[in-house]
Structure formats: C-alpha cells, structure tokens
Amino acid sequence: MILSGKTALVVGVANKNSIAWGIAEALLREGAKVALTYQNERVEGRVRDLAKSFDPELPCFQLDATNDEEIATTMKGVGEAFGGKLDMLVHSVAFAKKEDLAGGMVETSADGFKLAQEISAYTLISLTRGALPLMQAAGGGSILTLTYLGSEKVIPNYNVMGICKASLEATTRYLAWDLGKHNVRVNAVSAGPIKTLAARGIAGFSSVLEKVEEKAPLGRNVTTDEVGNAGLFLLSPWSSGITGEVLYVDCGYHIMGM
Numbered sequence: 001m002i003l004s005g006k007t008a009l010v011v012g013v014a015n016k017n018s019i020a021w022g023i024a025e026a027l028l029r030e031g032a033k034v035a036l037t038y039q040n041e042r043v044e045g046r047v048r049d050l051a052k053s054f055d056p057e058l059p060c061f062q063l064d065a066t067n068d069e070e071i072a073t074t075m076k077g078v079g080e081a082f083g084g085k086l087d088m089l090v091h092s093v094a095f096a097k098k099e100d101l102a103g104g105m106v107e108t109s110a111d112g113f114k115l116a117q118e119i120s121a122y123t124l125i126s127l128t129r130g131a132l133p134l135m136q137a138a139g140g141g142s143i144l145t146l147t148y149l150g151s152e153k154v155i156p157n158y159n160v161m162g163i164c165k166a167s168l169e170a171t172t173r174y175l176a177w178d179l180g181k182h183n184v185r186v187n188a189v190s191a192g193p194i195k196t197l198a199a200r201g202i203a204g205f206s207s208v209l210e211k212v213e214e215k216a217p218l219g220r221n222v223t224t225d226e227v228g229n230a231g232l233f234l235l236s237p238w239s240s241g242i243t244g245e246v247l248y249v250d251c252g253y254h255i256m257g258m
C-alpha cells in the first residue's frame with residue numbers, strides 16, 4: 001500500500017456522493033490515516049456516520065473554512081491525532097449564491113462575487129497556511145484541490161464560479177511556487193460533471209451530463225471513484241515530480257473543439 005504510515009486531512013465531505021469522500025476512500029484503501037471535517041451541524045451526523053462506516057476511531061472536526069479559529073482548532077486536533085505530522089491535504093470546497101449560478105453574468109453582485117471567491121478560492125490559501133507547520137514536521141507534503149473546466153471555457157450559468165475556479169487554479173500555481181522550498185506540492189484535479197449535492201440545485205445539470213456523454217472521447221461521464229484514484233495519484237509519492245498542475249479527469253471532454 002503506497003500510503004501506509006501517511007496521514008491526510010480531507011475537507012469537503014458532505015455525504016457519500018461527495019468527490020471528497022471518493023478521494024478519502026481511495027486514500028484509506030491505500031493505507032493512509034485520514035481525518036475528515038464537516039462544515040456545520042447540518043452535515044455532522046452524515047459525515048460522522050460515513051467516517052464510522054470505515055473506522056469508529058476516524059477523527060472528525062467541525063470546520064467552516066472561512067473561520068480562522070476553526071482552522072486553528074482543526075489543525076491542533078489533526079496534530080494530536082497524527083503525532084504532529086500531516087502528509088496530505090484535500091480542499092474540495094466551493095460555494096456561490098444560487099442566484100449567481102444562473103442568468104446574466106452582468107448581474108453578479110459585489111457581495112456574491114466576494115463570497116464565492118472567499119469560500120471557493122481563498123480557503124485554499126488559509127487551509128494551506130494552517131496545514132504547513134504539520135507538513136514541514138513531516139518533511140513535506142502534497143495538497144490537492146478540485147476545479148472545473150468553467151475556469152477557462154464558458155459553461156453557461158457556471159458564471160461567477162468560473163471566475164473563482166480560474167482564481168483557484170492560479171492560486172494552485174502560486175502556492176506551488178511558494179511551497180516548493182518546503183517540499184510541499186500543490187495540484188488540482190479538473191473533474192468532469194458529477195451529480196453530487198453541489199450539482200443537485202443547478203437547473204439544466206442533466207443537459208451538461210448529456211453533452212459530455214455525446215462529445216467526450218470515452219462517450220460517458222466520469223465517476224467519483226475515478227476522480228478519487230486520480231486524486232490519490234497527485235497526493236501520493238507516485239507524483240513526486242509534479243506540482244502546480246491541473247490534471248483533467250473528464251473522460252477527455254476538454255480536448256474536443258467540436
């Protein structure tokens with residue numbers, strides 16, 4: 001098992017369909033010790049049940065990623081659970097107001113823009129800063145975030161999230177540059193559309209899935225397991241020469257021009 005003796009903190013599990021859970025499962029399968037966070041009391045029960053289904057001892061922490069105190073408390077708890085060392089961090093967090101994921105881009109409010117950027121891009125910086133001392137203690141680390149094609153091509157209605165994902169991908173590169181000296185790598189997986197909780201509220205999501213089936217070289221949509229395995233690769237020593245990269249896990253959809 002490639003990850004035996006390694007430790008990971010996974011941020012962004014809401015339920016069993018979450019991409020973050022697919023990544024956590026892959027890490028656990030390869031022998032890693034994993035800690036999870038849940039955003040608030042609303043999802044706490046579900047996340048704790050998922051954690052228990054794997055291991056009753058699996059550490060879980062409440063973490064709203066925009067709350068610096070909760071980041072500090074989480075990192076303290078992770079340090080205590082994992083002997084002061086952390087090898088891997090997964091950032092699988094995004095949010096925009098529902099009204100900003102439909103209609104005209106030109107209607108986007110300053111509040112909606114700032115909120116989406118703070119949650120969907122800035123939290124990669126704040127979580128990385130929180131995890132850095134534990135990764136330095138481990139002699140280095142690997143950080144993974146989740147992005148989407150809407151960062152570089154227009155996907156109608158993805159709107160402000162597309163701008164946030166462009167910002168997130170640039171953040172990935174700048175953090176990779178900054179943290180290389182600590183042997184910490186920072187990469188992103190650009191996943192194809194998947195029917196998760198974050199996709200459920202979105203009008204016309206089924207047509208996005210259908211378009212991929214029609215156009216992608218593999219003629220189908222990607223699964224959470226496939227994203228989990230690609231995430232595992234970028235988090236593990238198998239990718240030790242890769243940093244600042246965006247890896248597409250989308251059944252090839254993004255290569256098509258028509």
Ligand code: NAD
Nearest residue numbers: 012013014018019039064065093094146193194196197198
């Ligand atoms: P999901 O709803 O399961 O996960 C989103 C997570 O973000 C939830 O666990 C939620 O609790 C968390 N979150 C939101 N605001 C937060 C905050 N302030 N603090 C802490 N956590 C917060 O949906 P998902 O599809 O698994 O999304 C995970 C990531 O994957 C997101 O970054 C999303 O943009 C990205 N992504 C999703 C798809 C897709 O089609 N589902 C495709 C590509 C990329």
Ligand code: 0WE
Nearest residue numbers: 094095096097098148157158193198199201202
């Ligand atoms: O990143 C995402 C979605 C993230 C997301 C989802 C929601 C739904 C509920 C962020 N904020 C919210 N806010 C809510 O209130 N994806 C990659 C999935 C997605 O969303 C789309 C897509 C795809 C794909 C929106 C329009 C078009 C395609």
